[in-house]
Amino acid sequence: MRRALVTALLLSAALSGTAAAQSAPAQSAAGPATPPADIRDLDTLVVTGEQPGPGMWKIMRGGHVLWILGTLSPLPKDMTWLSRDVEATIAESQEVIAPPSVSFGTELGVLRTMMLIPTALKARKNPDGKTLDEVVPADLYARWSTLKARYIGRDGGVEKWRPIFAAQELYEAAIKQSGMSMKGVVQPVVEKTAKRHGVPITEARVTLKIDDPKATLKEFSASALDDRECFSKTLARIxxxxxxxxxxxxxxxxxxxxxLRALPQGDQYRTCLEALAATGVAQRLNIGDLRQRVTAQWLQRAEAAIAKNNSTFATLPVADLLENGGLLDKLRAAGYTVEDP
Structure with a gap:
């Protein structure tokens, strides 16, 4: 959900399904520069081949069960997930609850939405044509330059982007070169299995209405954005x-x-979300309490499903399931029995 939130709040990618695909800069023909000596190679080798994935959390009340599979991103790129148990659980369920999500609603059709792409791509750039070295402190820019040389190479276009978007581009490039992938492996299986067995999928989505998307993008493009902390935390995570x-x-x-419980759960996205939520555009879209609204929406769907179904299946990010005071703790507090995998 974290990456989806940032992508949605990008405004540009949210308003055009192809904008994100078109936004990745082409790498220089010369390829990435030679890694600086002060960046060491990673020691942990990612697993490959067929892997079982985690077990499912079991939430119960009155003989009714909600099965929750924890999802994670990134995952090993060359891993094949053995999904038999999950597929069997979905086949025996009466409902699937989709993971929490956010969407932006407009009155535009597909063609008019596509015409917003130039404005959307401009919105991710720094106002007044400034470059990264002009908008972030020198020490942060030095760290950026070192990491960029390793993971992106000589591409200069990203230097014109706002720090929040440049950092995300770098983060995704680093993930790719580290033997991992941010491509989801679980949701396609869940959707295909539910369709095959005729199990309805209930969305847990908060929709934010944008009445004038072009004007919104233009306003965002001209807005100041204090995203240096987001930039710094993303670099630190890499x-x-x-x-x-x-x-x-x-x-x-x-x-x-x-x-999974023992390892630290790094997360720069909340800081990035806070930076975006502070803009005037975001405040008018009521983004400030978005996380709370999405959580409440999902809990409402989950409790309704448990009450009416013998078996329900859902997916949630592992970090949300392991978080103190998170969704599982909220279900426990509401009187549900929760069994860990």
Whole structure:
């Protein structure tokens, strides 16, 4: 959900399904520069081949069961998830609850939405044509330059982007080069299995209405955005957490919940979300309490499903399931019995 939130709040990618695909800069023909000597290679090797993934959390009340599979991103790129148990659970369920999500609603058709792409791509750039070295402190820019040389190469276009978007581009490039992938492996299986067995999928989505998307994009493009802390935390995560991310991906692949609990759950997205939520555009869209609204929406769907179904299936990010005071704790507090995998 974290990446989806940031992508949605990008405004540009949210308003055009193809904008994100078109936004990735082409790498220089010369390829990435030689890695600086002060960046060491990662030691943790990602798993490959067929892997079982984690077990499911079991939430019960009155003989009714909600099964929850914890999801994770990134995961080992060359892993194949053995999804038999999940497919069997979905086949025996009466409902599937989709993971929490956010969408932006407009009155535009597909063609008119596509015409917003130039405005959307402009919105991710710094106002007044400024470059990264002009909008972030020198020490942060030095760290950015070192990481960019390793993971992106000589591409200059990203230097014109706002720090929040440049950092995300760097983060995704680092993930790709570390033997991992941010592509979801669970949701396509869930949707295909539910369709095959005729199990309805209930959305847990909060929709934010944008009456004039073009004007909104233009306003965002001209807005100041204090995203230096987001930029800094994203760089820090790339510098110090890639090996932990590999370890978490391995733990998910082999179903090691204990290791997932023990490893730190790095998350720069909340800081980035706070930066975006502080803009005037975001405040008018009521984004400030978005996380709370999405959580409440999902809980409402879950409790309704448990009450009416013998068996329900859902997916949630592992970090949300392991978080103190998170969704599982809220269900426990509401009187449900929760069994860990």
């Amino acid at each position: 510098e110090g957490d890639l090996e932990s991310m590999r370890a978490r991906g391995n733990a998910w692949a082999v179903g090691d919940i204990a290791t």
